Amino acid sequence: MATRSSGSPRTQASRGNSCRNILTKIRQGQITGAGLTRGSQFPVALLEDRDKRAQWQGIPVLLRRLHESSHPNSDLSKIHSIVTELSSLLSMEAMSFVTEERKTPQESASPNTYTFVLFGGVDLFVEILMRPTLTVQGDLPILSDDLIKYCLSVLYNCCICTEGVTKSLAAREDFVMFLFTLMSNKKVFLQTATLIEDILSVRKEIIQLEEIPNLANLVQSFNQQQLANFCRILSVTISEPDVGVDDKHTLLARSTQQKTSTCPSRAENNQVTLVNIPSFIERLCKLATRKVTEAAGASARLELEDWHSWLDNALVMDALMQLAIEEAEQSSTESSDESSLSSSPLRHRLPQSMKIVHEIMYKVEVLYVLCVLLMGRQRNQVHRMLAEFKLIPGLNDLFDKLIWRRQTSGHVLHRQNQNCDCSPEISFKIQFLRLLQSFSDHHENKYLLLSGQELNELSDIYLNANIIEMEALNNTDRNLVCDGKKGLLTRLISVMKKEPIDSSFRFWQARAVESFLRGMPSYADQVFLLRRGMLEHILYCIIDSSCKSHDVLQSYFDLLGELMKFNIDAFKRFNKYVNTEEKFQMFLTQINSSLVDSNMLVRCIVLSLDHFESQTKDMKVVEVFSECRFLSYMAQVENRLSFLFRLTSIVNVQTLTQENVSCLNTSLVILMLARRRGKLPFYLSALQEKEYAEKYPGCLLNNFHNLLRFWQHHYLNKDKDSTCLENSSCIPFTYWKETVSVLLGSGRSSRCAIATYIDEAYRDLDRDFLEL
Secondary structure, eight states, X not given: OOOOOTTOHHHHHHHHHHHHHHHHHHHHHHHHSSSOOSGGGSOHHHHHHHHHXXXXXXXXXXXXXXXXXXXXXXXXXXXXXXXXXXXXXXXXXXXXXXXXXXXXXXXXXOHHHHHHHHTTHHHHHHHHHHHHHHOOSSSOOXXXXXXXXXHHHHHHHHHXXXXXXXXXXXXXXXXXXXXXXXXXXXXXXHHHHHHHHHHHTXXXXXXXXXXXXXXXXXXXXXXXXXXXXXXXXXXXXXXXXXXXXXXXXXXXXXXXXXXXXXXXXXXXXXXXXXXXXXXHHHHHHHHHHOOOOOOSSGGGOXXXXXXXXXXXXXXXXXXXXXXXXXXXXXXXXXXXXXXXXXXXXXXXXXXXHHHHHHHHHHHHHHHXXXXXXXXXXXXXXXXXXXXXXXXXXXXXXXXXXXXXXXXXXXXXXXXXXXOOOOOHHHHHHHHHHHHHHHHHTTOGGGGGGSBHHHHHHHHHHHHHTTOOOOHHHHTOOTTSSBOSSOOHHHHHHHHHHHSOTTOTHHHHHXXXXXXXXXXSOOHHHHHHHHTTTHHHHHHIIIIISXXXXXXXXXXXXXXXXXXXXXXXXHHHHXXXXXXXXXHHHHXXXXXXXXXXXXXXXXXXXXXXXXXXXXXXXXXXXXXXXXXXXXXXXXXXXXXXXXXXXXXXXXOOGGGOOTTTHHHHHHHHHHHHHHHHTTOHHHHHHHHHHHHHHTTOTTHHHHHXXXXXXXXXXHHTTOHHHHHHHHHHHTSOHHHHHHHHHHHTXXXXXXXXOGGGGSOGGXXXXXXXXXXX
């Protein structure tokens, strides 16, 4: 019988299937943990035989050789050539992935990387890196800096090109902690930091910084450039994870979560850990305020809106990386000022625009970390440090030359926790505005945003108005305020008024200015902004600019409310601008288009109306009261009832968020003021009549009853929130609590209890929140 030729169809099919069989066995082994789990367990002859057919580029054989040469106590210097060869095979695929801006890894686009991962390359490289920590006896194996760099680069390439690798590395707690120890080596710092950042971004659970060995010493060993890079990692560890599902952001969901976990979160603990590291905050302040030498001519500048195509230039990227390496290798002394940084010869060869973007990218991360710490439990301690280390005066010095060198074209608005792919310059401006908002919000240090001359102006306003000066203003240390004639707040107002009408910066700018006014109303603070044309500018944006953005309009309504609250001068200016019925109706249309956005302004007008009605002997108040369309409109009971009805209709317990809970509080303010005047039963009766007129009896009042039950649950254990309610309304929180208790009264005979106005057939008051 003739023997079969080697080229028979059956033999060819058998050899073709053998490659797939090898891959199948490895995959099964990796899933089950039994059998073959990595390519190094296969005979070399078999791997070489199948390599050419499968187009594995010799990767399985290289991994087999690497495994045999990297056993415990082996001379790791001999594996350098193998690691280098593997790195070159993977690096081009990673570069292609980045430059083509692919969103998800694809096996067909990165065959070498997938082969490397499948044949156990990731685990093997992790073992090699950690070998010195795993060797118990004999001389410790020595890994050269170059070898460590190649290993880290290969692992990072696998993370970005192959699905699942990053998560598998993130699950190895020992490896994550080991990577932090590598950061003490300046030669491999950048590669290590890049890999750590990628790994931490996919972890389900935030790491605990206090578990990092010698964290304080590690951070103190960083030079300023390394510390700025480290802030990218810190941003992941101090921010609460964004769950990304809308219903998880409701107050009810947050309240339920807080019940299950009474201890501080890991992010909160990490914030405390960082604040307690000696000199940490001081060094961040130096980084945030570090100057960049201006270019000799405008021609050296680059339009940063083109930064995506600019950074795609490989030579430019290489130069930037080399700059960072040279700076990292400078003397161990702190290089916090421009003079020491300029010693890098490459830095002189870079265009000025590149130096600027290089600095801006660092500052974005630093400002973000400072902003998060300002909003944490250590807020007062952080505030004291930022004041002491003159962060605000330093930012004021940078404002015209770096922060707001020029107006930036429009961009998409990003909220606090959203990922942002904006240019570095746009991200820098947003973080700067967020920082100002956090710094000023309900804190007496807000006056550091002013100059000494501007503080004198505030004092004069109080004196001329015969009003006692605010204690916070009197206590401000003038050695810590902004230098020159203009402080940071005035500079911000100036650029805000020049901002293009469709720019989303307007949202953050208005938020930052509004935060300066939050808290107890200050007549002098309001007049300070009125003198700078703030009210007229806001009214122009709301009425005459055709602004369509709900976010921007909301921020302007909120700012307008804080600017006008209890201030008769502001109402006089309002009436002068809104001087026709057509303008006033346009203004009302904007308010009514979204009451969620405008309800804070409605609350301000209701409070101010009540305040002015008690000042009938003041002729100035009487005059403005009689002329102001807005006050006259709100003085009509039917209009207040209309707002009350809508405010209690647009939210329920399950949809309450931090954004719309103000609607509930505004409705409460209307009812509290009615209660003061003995008219609460009239308002509740009107709500009942409205229900019947709309043909859904009980629906509105049942909903409002449940909202007030949740209000008690939410606010009675929230010191900060309750203080904000009291300060902003000038109504004692005890009266808030009393009014809610009265409204929730169970007695059928009480004319001030909601239950009295719900017929028995429609009453549904005791259902559990979670069942609503």
